[in-house]
Amino acid sequence: MSAYAPEDVVAVPPAVAELARGVPLVPVWRNNLGGTTFRLEDGPGRRFVKWAPAGSGADLHAEAERLRWAGAFTTVPEVLGTGGDETGRWMLTAGLPGRSAVDPELLTTPAVAVRAIGEGLRALHEALPVAGCPYTWSAQERIGRAAAQRRDPATWHPDHHHLGTVDRALALLADRPPVDVEVVCHGDACAPNTLVGADGRALGHVDLGALGTADRWADLAVASWSTVWNYGPGWERPLLEAYGVDEDRERLAYYRLLWDLT
Helix, strand or coil, X not given: CCEECCCCCCCCCHHHHHHHCCCCEEEEEEEXXXXXXXXXXXXXXXXXXXXXXXXXXXCHHHHHHHHHHHCCCCCCCCEEEEEEECCEEEEEEXXXXXXXXXXXXXXXXXXXXXXXXXXXXXXXXXXXXXXXXXXXXXXXHHHHHHHHHCCCHHHCCHHHHHHCCHHHHHHHHHCCCCCCCEEEEXXXXXXXXXXXXXXXXXXXXXXXXXXXXEEHHHHHHHHHHHHHHHHCCCCHHHHHHHHCCCCCHHHHHHHHHHHHHC
């Protein structure tokens, strides 16, 4: 899911305003499903409330469940509560130390940010146990979703426009590469979702709404791709090196196409 820091005025949903109880709300992220994340207060006691409008398709209850499960093994935000009304749902979490890997200062030091993302993703994969994980993010499941959604090719990344039709893209996805290493994937391993400490090392992850078991390349494909969007060309291989894996062009291409269609 793509997200960006909003630059325009953001209306605060009444349910979120009621939750804040007069505490100033600062919009920090907006996603392409119409959802917004607000920061309450600042400093060590800061909290974040994620808002998903009704009909957006975002399931914050499912994300809260995943955060609670993952929190037993690795550093993710603590869920403080969930709720909502007929207009949408919210999830309140405690803030974590550190800053997003796309913090303005880190954008000027991509070598630091990219290393943190790669090392942090490897640490996440090693910390979360596949055995007993109740969630899946398998290619087969996601192909089914792609076939049902049939996203307009005009909305695809330019890398895939040459495919032309959904049917042609689905035919390519039907030829799945064998699983390299099954891990519990983040599910949205784009650069903004790694938090980086003052020492330049990864210290946690956010936005785990799609967390589940899958080939590690499902995460690596998106994490490395996002370096191009956030830092410019030339940072994909350094991310893979930081993770500790050689480039696998077949799996990178496959999982990027799958990401685009879902």
